[in-house]
Amino acid sequence: xxxxxQTPKFRVLKTGxxxxxLCAQDMNHEYMYWYRQDPGMGLRLIHYSVGEGTTxxxxxxxxxxxxxxxxxxxxxxxxxxxxxxxxxxxxxxxREVNTEAFFGQGTRLTVV
Amino acid sequence: DQQVxxxxxxxxxxxxRISILNCDYTNSMFDYFLWYKKYPAEGPTFLIxxxxxxxxxxxxxxxxxxxxxxxHLSLHIVPSQPGDSAxxxxxxxxxxxxxxxxxxQGTELSVKP
Numbered sequence: 147x148x149x150x151x152q153t154p155k156f157r158v159l160k161t162g163x164x165x166x167x168l169c170a171q172d173m174n175h176e177y178m179y180w181y182r183q184d185p186g187m188g189l190r191l192i193h194y195s196v197g198e199g200t201t202x203x204x205x206x207x208x209x210x211x212x213x214x215x216x217x218x219x220x221x222x223x224x225x226x227x228x229x230x231x232x233x234x235x236x237x238x239x240x241r242e243v244n245t246e247a248f249f250g251q252g253t254r255l256t257v258v
Numbered sequence: 259d260q261q262v263x264x265x266x267x268x269x270x271x272x273x274x275r276i277s278i279l280n281c282d283y284t285n286s287m288f289d290y291f292l293w294y295k296k297y298p299a300e301g302p303t304f305l306i307x308x309x310x311x312x313x314x315x316x317x318x319x320x321x322x323x324x325x326x327x328x329x330h331l332s333l334h335i336v337p338s339q340p341g342d343s344a345x346x347x348x349x350x351x352x353x354x355x356x357x358x359x360x361x362x363q364g365t366e367l368s369v370k371p
Contacts, residue, residue, distance in 0.1 A: 150301070177357055186267070188363035189302070189347060196357045204358060236301055243353045244290045244309070249301030 148172050152237050152250035159227045159257045167222040167253050169237030177240040178220040179247065180204075180212060182233040189236065195220055196243075227257045261285045262350050264362035271369050277335040279365050281348035284329065288350040288360075293322060293333045296345045296364070305346075306333070338369045 153168045169178065176197050181189040181204075191204030193212040201212045209231060211223045220239075224231060234254050240247040263282045271277045279293075289310040294302035308315040308322045308331070315322050321334045335342055349361045 177359075179359055181361070186363060188264070189349075189361035191358060191360060194357060194359070202356060202358075205360070238301075238359075240359075243351065243357045246292060246304035246307060247359055249294075249303070251301050252299075 150237055150239055150248050150250040152235075152253050154253060155251065156254050157256070159224075159255065161227060161229060161257060163227050164223070164225050165227065165255075166224075167235055167237075167255075169220045169222070169239075169250060171218055171220075171239040171248070173239060173241070173248065174217070175239035175241050175248075176217075177243060177247070178214065179238040179240075180210070180220065180222045181236045181238065182206065182231075183236060183252075184233050192222065192235075229257045231255065232257045259284075260363070261288075262348060262360050262362040264346075264348060264365050266365050267363070268366045268368070271338045271367065273340055273369055273371050274337045277333075277338045277342065277367055277369065279333040279335075279346050279348075279367065281331045281333075281362055282329060283331075283350050285350070285352065286326075286329065287352040287355060289353050290351045291322070291324060291331050292349045292351075292359075293320075294347045294349060294361075295342075296347065302347060335367075338367075340369050340371050343367055343369045 198217040238247040
């Protein structure tokens with residue numbers, strides 16, 4: 147039982163490059179979330195999805211796009227990476243709105 | 259605007275004593291609250307939760323208290339153990355408001371032997 151799997155685990159990008167982070171869950175969860183963790187800022191919600199084909203903005207959505215074409219996958223895209231997007235990114239999923247969310251191991255992204 | 263706030267970045271406690279981690283929130287519509295624990299280089303893991311219809315929930319050494327009038331919740335760990343040393347995040351959700359799960363900044367707990 148893999149739970150929530152994030153790909154890749156580490157990545158270094160140059161300013162202006164694009165990339166996609168993949169989150170996959172095998173628990174048939176409806177809700178999925180993308181967060182970024184920065185020192186002193188905690189976990190900030192970027193985008194989230196309440197079901198296949200839906201997405202919504204979180205607290206810090208600028209510079210990111212997401213897609214949920216399949217229920218088990220939630221993709222986070224950076225179209226033109228900036229140094230301010232250097233962070234650790236976490237994906238999470240939950241079965242329903244008032245249930246615990248399970249997190250992936252994180253992706254450490256550095257933009258130079 | 260931070261809707262969930264953990265004002266203490268760190269806390270140090272002696273092994274065997276009680277650890278009390280605090281969390282404040284501003285949105286009175288939040289109706290479900292959770293605590294997560296995070297070790298370095300790992301994803302957060304769920305610890306305990308509480309619905310807004312309750313004021314206390316207990317699970318082993320962990321107890322969460324909710325004071326709705328003060329918009330405050332706390333996590334009590336008794337007795338504290340060195341393995342409890344981690345960053346603790348509180349989180350809140352407004353279940354009828356679209357499903358946003360909002361986290362605080364975290365408190366780093368250090369339990370000294």
